Amino acid sequence: MLVENWMNPKVVTVDADDSMLDATKLMKEHNIRRLPVLEKGKLVGIVTDRDLKRASPSDATTLEAHEILYLIANIKVREIMSKNPITVPWNYTVEEAAEILLQAKISGMPVMDKDGKVIGMITQTDLFKVFISLTGVGKRGIQFAFLLEDRPGSIKEVTDVIRAYGGRMASILSSYEKAPEGQRYVYVRMYGVHRENMPQLKEDLKKKGKMLYIVDSRENKREIFNR
Incomplete structure (x- = not known):
């Protein structure tokens, strides 16, 4: 899943010589928290709502309203932006983008094409949408969590049991994070199994590996095992 397919292509930018007031208006108008800063069409920085707040007079200021307005109208974006964004x-891939955001401790960044042009923005919200899509939660259904042997065929054994009951897989996710050796x-996440068959399905699945929990999104029921 590529960044191009999940980014917001309707990127709103601001010029480096625009005022802090201009940037504030753009963020409010488009309900966004960051703006790529361009100079002659080239990306030279990024300005966020935090940058604007830091550069604004504090609530304890003695300045009059018209003085504050004059101040922020005369501060250029280049003076408060973060350079080399x-x-x-x-x-x-979206997971590579997520890793970059996590390591840099930022919540969004510009997306660049092969010529170095800004063509979009990717944010934590976009990555949440990816996560929801990958997990298949939109299908509701039932999610089973297992601790399985790390060997060829162990996942297939589980899905074969589900298919035998007429179930269909909405998503299959796997992780080695904090898992015991081997x-x-x-x-x-599956759907399509009749409710009356669920008790027996659960028992058959327990024979294939250690079951950790079952979340039935259809009825908002949860069973947590070995807690």
Whole structure:
């Protein structure tokens, strides 16, 4: 899943010589928290709502309203922006983008094309949408969590049981994070199994690996095992 497919292509930018007031108006108008800063069409920085707040007079200021307005109308964006902003190429995967955001401790960044032009923005909100899509939560259904042996065929054994009951897989996720040696966590979201068959399905699945929990999104029921 590439950044290009999940970014917001309707990128709003500000010129380096625009005023702080201009940037504030753009953020409010478009309900956004960051603006790529351009100079002659080239990305030279990024300005965020935090930058604007830091540069604004504090609530304890003795300035009159018209003086504050004059001040922020005369401060240029280039004076408060962050230079050399972190960016991501359009052809990176969304997980690579997430790793960049996490390591840099930022919540969004410009997306660049092969010619170095800003073509979009990717933010934490966009990555949340990816996560929701990957997990198949929109299908509701039921999610089973397992601790399985890390060997070929262990996941197939689980999904074969579900298919035998007429179930369909909405998503299958796997993680080695914090898993014991020789095992891995597997999360299967499925739908299509009749309710009356669920008790027996659960028992059959328990024979294939250690079941950690079941979340039935259809009825908002949760069973947590071995807690």
